[in-house]
Amino acid sequence: MTTTFVLLPGAGSDSWYWHLVAPRLRSEGYDVLTPDLPWTDAGAGLAEYTDVVVDAIGERSGVVLVAQSMSGFVAPMVCERVPVELMILVAAMTPKSGESPGEWWAATGQEQAQREKADREGRAVEFDVREMFFHDVPDEVTEQAFERGEHNPSDTPFQKPWPLAAWPDVPTRFLLCRDDRLFPAEFQRRVVEQRLGIVPDEMEGGHLPALARPEELTEKLLAYVRSS
Template sequence: MTTYVLIPGAGGSAFYWHRVEPLLRERGHDVVAVDLPAGDDSAGLTEYADVIVDAIGDRTGLVLVAQSMGGFSAPLVAARVPVELLVMVNAMVPRPGESAGAWWENTGQAAAAAELAAREGRSTEFDLEASFFHDVPPEVTAAVFAREEPPQSGTPFELPWPLDAWPDVPTRFLQGRDDRFFPLEFQRRQARERLGIEIDVMPGGHLVALSQPAELAAWLDRYRTDAALA
């Protein structure tokens, strides 16, 4: 049996995956949606990886799925436990020795997002709803905002990414075509330069698990099948 391990981005809430998790279970898979200790100032990326490994337990057939900031912790897990596939979804891609805090300036993310906003006639000022929830159904957005806002400590952004190289595990990169936070061409460049791979593109913005859960689940199942046949 395949086990999908769903790793959230900043804020560390497993609730992010609540629309995708049942769809993967309906396809006959085990699913572990991980809550990370995002509000704990004593927890960095290594501690995030510890929590994920503990959540996996003795499960096998692992497919790690990393959303956004989860791209910094998922490879640490892949270096510690047998993983069949790592799927990056609208994710940050670290380089050895690079902190998550330095990633933003190193990659030019702010300029890329501002350029896209200007091209689309939007304000270049950051706006949470406009940047993240522009394509999320209103009732889903309301459910998210009805929950207490998850805190995010700065600790995971401070220390250098500890691996010497990307783990030796098959890696795929899935990007939302309409992501305003990490624009498509920006992500295409990151995947090429940092991973040496091309991205796949699906409809949706930065929060595709909320806006396009069925499409995302189908892509994940497709990746699993391709990996099994490889």
């Protein structure tokens, strides 16, 4: 059976986010899908994002679903509709039943955790995209990202509650990034244990490991598959 990696980007991002990881996985003989989610479409929410992924998977089997950041809300919904062998959450949001993505931030204490990390490191609390997300991404990759322009997500997906009654019964791994400024490591350790009942794995780097550390992230993903 062929293993298919399905790589989901975070809010406002697209398949380009995985452009340094996908070729590495393909070179190891794996099928790779990088569906673009309609983040900017005001008529689309979590259900529509899920439809896009399910349609992209089609009849494929041996699916390994990898979800970055806000796609942590989408991946479990996909698992309810297609057979998934393994779900890997990377620097992801972990919802609970009835909680909308907009409510998640206050419910988990994310803002306080982000502020406390900034204070410890002597950084300004004010939001800056480069400082928050690209502080460890190579300059040339950062410039490519900014040249591609912004894809600000619509408010729609943040408004409706996550519809699942519980997390799906699918083998799940969580990979946090120790220098993530948006979702600090100690915050993720607590939330993941509370909501998933597992201890997350860890790697170095910030919130965008597929851009900052693609080789290391690829090796982590391959290790998960080979040990499953």
